[in-house]
Amino acid sequence: MLFSMAVGLNAVSMAAKAKASEEQETDVLLIGGGIMSATLGTYLRELEPEWSMTMVERLEGVAQESSNGWNNAGTGHSALMELNYTPQNADGSISIEKAVAINEAL
Numbered sequence: 001m002l003f004s005m006a007v008g009l010n011a012v013s014m015a016a017k018a019k020a021s022e023e024q025e026t027d028v029l030l031i032g033g034g035i036m037s038a039t040l041g042t043y044l045r046e047l048e049p050e051w052s053m054t055m056v057e058r059l060e061g062v063a064q065e066s067s068n069g070w071n072n073a074g075t076g077h078s079a080l081m082e083l084n085y086t087p088q089n090a091d092g093s094i095s096i097e098k099a100v101a102i103n104e105a106l
Contacts, residue, residue, distance in 0.1 A: 027051035033062030 028044055028051055030037035041053055059065065086099050 024054065025052070026054040028053040030055040032065075033057035033059070034065065035063065038062070 027048075028041070030041050030053060033055055037055055041055065044051060044053065055062075057064075086094050086096055089095055
C-alpha cells in the first residue's frame with residue numbers, strides 16, 4: 001500500500017471488501033495493484049491532480065502476481081516511460097538522456 005499512500009489513491013483489497021455493497025464514485029478505477037496500475041496512477045496524478053482514483057486488487061496486497069519479482073521473467077525494459085529516468089530540469093524541460101542510454105543498451 002506504499003504506492004497508494006504516496007500518490008493518494010483509495011486502495012481497496014477486493015478480498016477484504018468482497019461483500020461490500022456500498023457504491024463509490026471515482027474518476028479513475030485502476031484494476032489490479034501491479035506495476036501497470038501503479039504507473040498509470042502516477043502519471044494520471046501528475047496530469048490531473050484533482051481526479052479521484054481508486055485501485056482495486058483481488059489479492060491481500062499489491063504487486064503479488066506478475067509484478068512480484070519471483071513471478072515475473074525479470075526482463076529489462078526500455079525505460080522510456082519511467083519518471084526516474086526522465087527528470088525535469090530547472091527550466092521545466094525534461095531530460096531524456098538517461099532514458100535513451102538505457103533504451104540503447106537493451
